[in-house]
Amino acid sequence: MDLTSEPTRTSSTPEQRRLQRKWYWYDWANSAFVTATMTVLFGPYVTSLANKAACPTQPSDEKCLTNLSVLGFGIPPGSLVPYTLTVSTIISAIVLLFVGAIADRSPRPTKLLGAFTVVGGLAATAMFFLEGDNWELAVLLVVIANLCMGASLVVYSGLMIRITPPDDRDRVSTTGWALGYLGGGIMLAASLALLSFHExxxxxxxxxxxxxFAAAGIWWIVFAIVPVIGLKDVPSAGNAAGRQPVFSGSLKQLKRTFQELRTYPQTMRFLLAYLFFNDGIQTVIAAAAIYGALELDFSENQLFITILLVQFIAFFGAMLFGRMARSRGSKQLILLSLVLWTGVVTGAYFIPKGGFMPWLVLSVGIGIVMGGSQSLSRSLFSHLIPRGKESEFFSLYQAMERGTSWFGTFVFGLVYQLFHSYRLSIIALIIFFVVGGLLLRTVDVRRGISDVGNKVPQVI
Known part of the structure; x- marks a missing residue:
């Protein structure tokens, strides 16, 4: 039985829908690490470790102005996490290109999915051992976990194309994101209960x-078993054509891909637009906990309530955008979401210290647009990829995906280092939404889909 999507089909077969239901579980699996660890706790917690290392005798509620020595450079403790995410993404941008090439040629790409999940999940679980002033271990573990997360999502996104016809990709992508938000919300609810009654x-x-931290890593590994086993018979595109060996052939194919990418100007233009607006989105998500805790003086419980609200609102937001895409098209809805993101960042700048209610109102806005902008970007890009190079092209995309943005976190950390103000750091992110939106407006999606030889969906 052919498990992959046929180029002439416009809707999923019953077998493809069965595979899609298994595929959704990976969004659910990685959501605990993305939300509970990276979005809420990692930034404030590791910043506190860095503060202890730089200012060991200073009270924890005072801002530390003494620099850490990192590879011979002086870095304020408040900039450590953004800079760490920057380094993590630069490493990912290099490594993930090879991951994509290998995944497209691997006979069973789910083996790669499983391997990256185990290594990344164990690194996430090992964050249990972060205590005292051991910020160095935190940096090492988050680089490993983020790299494995990005690598697994390269394989995962490529699998979506193999089991989903063009007209169903908005539905499948938004459903996966929505279930990820739901799973992350459940994990956050349990974490909030533990935080509330820990004494x-x-x-x-x-x-x-x-x-x-440990529970999020274990969650990632355990729930990933469903797609890793359930999609094990979905082949890659590369070996099906009887091409060269996996590793040596991957290097040659990667070189050809960069040469070939220049012949797809609309795909290149979308990637450039995505580089900017996704950096803005990912930096807001990654920096929200730092901004709330260190600039607005919110407690851990308040931050958990915030992210919990965002998670459940994002579930409905992703489903809403998925339904709207059936008639409005994904490009127009992404542009709309970028306008709303600009409003969110502007509103965050003006929230007074301790203003929890306006913060919650703003969080509802984030939840509505977050799922739609991310899930529709994934499905839109899937149409701009030549058939047979799904994972390879998604490796370019994934280098700028979930929590691995580099330029945005760098700007956020740099602005803080220069002005010691997270308010200026957050407002500086507007430029990413503006530039990304302007570039996206110039993308001729229908022409781009035709250029790569794919079927143009009825609504795009």
Whole structure:
């Protein structure tokens, strides 16, 4: 039985829908690490470790102005996390290109999915051992976990194209994102309960956070079993054509891909637009906890309530954008979401210290647009990829995906280093949404789809 999508089909077969239901579970699996660890706890917690290392005698509620020595450079503790994410993404941008080429040629790409999940999940689980002033271990573990997350999503996104016809990709992509938000919300709810009652359970705040780190890593590994096993018979495109060996052939194919990419100007233009607006989105997500905790003085519980609200609103937001895409088209809805993102960042700048209610109102806006902008970007890009090079092209895309943006986090950290103000850091991100939106407006999506030889969906 052919498990992959046929170029002439416009809707999924029953077998493809069965595979899609298994595919959704990976969004659910990685959501705990993305939300509980990276979005909420990692930034404030590791910043506190860095503060202890740089200012060991200073009270924890005071801002540390002494620099850490990192590879001979002086870095403020408040800039450590953004700079770490920057380094993580630069490494990912190089490594993921080879991952994509290998994945398209691997006979069973789900083996790669499983391997990256295990290594990344174990690194996430090992964050349980972060305590005292051990910020160096935190940097190492997050680089490993983020790299494996990006690599697994290269394989995962490529699998979506193999099991989903063009007209169904908006539906499948938004459903996957929505279930990811739901899974992350459940994990956050359990984490919030643990944080709320940790004293009654005899746990310190530090131990509680470390337990949540470990639980998120275990969640990632356990739930990934469903797609890793359920999609094991979905072949890659590369070996099906009887091409060269996996590793040596991948290097040659990667070189050809960069040469070939120049012949697809609309695909290149979309990637450039995505580089900008996704950097803005990912930096807002990654920096939200730091901004809320260190600029607005919100507690860990308040931050969990915020992200929990965002997660559940994002579930409905992703489903809403998926339905709207059936008649409006994904490009126009992404542009609309960028206008709303600009409003969100502007609103965040003016929230007063301790203003939790306006912060929650703003969080509802984030939840509505977050799922739609990310899921529709994934499905739109899937149409601009030549058939047989799904993972390879998604490796370019994935280098700028979820929490691995580099220029945005660099700007956020640099502005803080120069002005010691997270408000200026957050407002500086507007430029990414503006530039990304202007570039996206110039993309001729229908022409781009035709250029790569794919079927143009009825609505795009």
């Amino acid at each position: 009654a359970m005899g746990l310190s705040l530090s131990m509680t956070v470390r337990i949540i």
